[in-house]
Amino acid sequence: MKKWSVLSTILASLILGFSGNLWGADATFDVTANSAYVWRGITFNDGAVLQPSLDVTKGGFGMNVWGNYDLDDYDDTLDNGQFSEIDLTLSYGFAIKSVDMSVGYIEYLFPNASPALPAGREVFVTCGVEPIKGLSLGLAVYYEIDEVEDIYASISAAYGYSISEALSVEIGVSAGYVGKDYSVVGEAGMNDICASLSASYAVNEALGVTAGIYYADTLDEDVLPEQDVTTYGGIGASYTF
Template identity: 35%
Template sequence: MKKIITTTLAAGMAAALASTVSAEEKTAVVVEEEAGMSVSVTMDFASAYVFRGVTFNDGFVIQPGIEAGGFGLPEEYGAVSVGAWANYDVDDYDGNLASSEASEIDWYASYSLPTLIDGLDLFVGYCDYTYPNAEGTSDKEANVGLGFDIAGIALGATAYYGIGGAVSGSAYYEFSAGYDLEITEEFAASLGARMAYADPDSGDDGFSDYDIGLGLSYVLSDVWSVGASVTYIGQMDDDVLPDEDLNGTGDFGYDTEVVGMLSLAASF
C-alpha cells in the first residue's frame, strides 16, 4: 500500500515522511504554468518502505512518482490532479520478498474544492493500489479530508475508506500537524507529526500508529529541488497494529522505527 509515507512535510521539499504515501502526500513543489497545467516528477531513495506503521520492506527501496494538475480548470471551480507512484524493492526483506522488482504501483486522483474560507482546504480522492507480483490483485480506497492553517501551523485530517480488494470495508483516519521554516530563499526545514486511528473490517480497532519527522529541502533551480528527511514511527496499540511476524502467520506488521530518505524532484 503506498509510500512510506505517512506524510510529507515541507512544501517543495521532495522528501516523504514515513507513514504515506500516501499517493495523497506528494514531495514536490508544483509550479503552475501559464496554461494552468502543472507536472511534477519525484524520485525517492528510502532506507525502508513503511505504510501506516506497517513495514513492507525493512531495506533499501526506490520510489518514483509523477503527478499532473491544473488542466486549465478556473480557480473558482477547484483543482484536479492525477498521478502514479511506485515502490521498487532493492533489498529482499530477509528473503521474504523478490529483490530488484517493483512490488506496487498506485494510481490516484484528487479534487480540491473551491476555497470557501481563508486557510481551509477541502478535498476528495481515490487510489487504486496494484501489485505486479500478484496479477489481478488490487485494493481500492476513497478518501475525504480537510486542511487548515493556523499561525503557520498546517493542521490536517483525512478519512480513508476501502471500497475494493483486501481493504474493502476498512476505515483509516489520519490527523496531522506540520510547520515549515524558510531559512533562505532556497533552503527550508520542516517538522511534522501524524497519528492514526484504524478501523479494519475484521480485528481490533483503535489508535494504531504515529510518526514524527524532520525534513530539509533545497531548491536548485526553477525546475529542480532536492530533499532529505528522517522519520520516527511509533506503535500505539499492538492489538491494532501487531508486531511483524513473517515466520509465524506470514503477515507484515510493525517492524521499522526509523526511516531515512533522500529525494530528487522536478516540476514543470
C-alpha cells in the same frame, strides 16, 4: 485484467498532460531513495527502496502515479529488483473559506505479488487549515471500497520554516486510527504514530532536493503489532516541468 486496463488508461492520460501542454498542466517528477518502506506504521520492506512519482495537475484536478521499487528483498515476501506496488490517484482540491479540502480515489496495484493480491481501492477526503503562518493542521479519512470496506483516518500537524529563500525545514507528526476490518489483527483502534524531520533545497525554480528522517511506531500493539522498522531516512529530488 481490469486493474491493468485502469493503469493503462490513467498512464495514457498522464502522458498526454505531461507532453505538449495539451492541458497547460503542471507536471512534477519525483524520485526518492528510502532506507525502508513503511506505510501507516506497517513495515513493507526493511531494506532500501526507490519510490518514483509523476504528478500532473490542472486547476484543482490532479493525477498521480507512484511506485515502490525494492532494492532489497524482505523476509521471502518480495524479491528485490522489481516494483512491488504501483498506486494510481485521482483527486480534486478546493477551498471552503480558510479550509483546504480534497477528495479523491486511490487504486493500489501489486504487480509482482506471489500469490497474486487483489487491487486495493480507496476513496478519501482531506481537510487542512493554517491557523498561523507555517503551522498546518490536517485530517484525512480513507475508506476501502472493495476488499475491506472499512476506514483508516489520521490527524496531522506540521510546522515549516524558511531558513533562506532556497532552504526550508519542516517537522511533522501524525496519528492514525484503523477500523476493525482494516487492522492487521482485526482490532479497531489507534494504529500508529509517525514523526518526521525534513529539509528542502530549491536548486532553481524547477529542481529541488530533499532529505528526511522518519519515525513510525504502533500506538496499540493489540491493533498494530510491533514492526521491524521504526526509524528510517531518505533523500529525493523533484523536477517541475
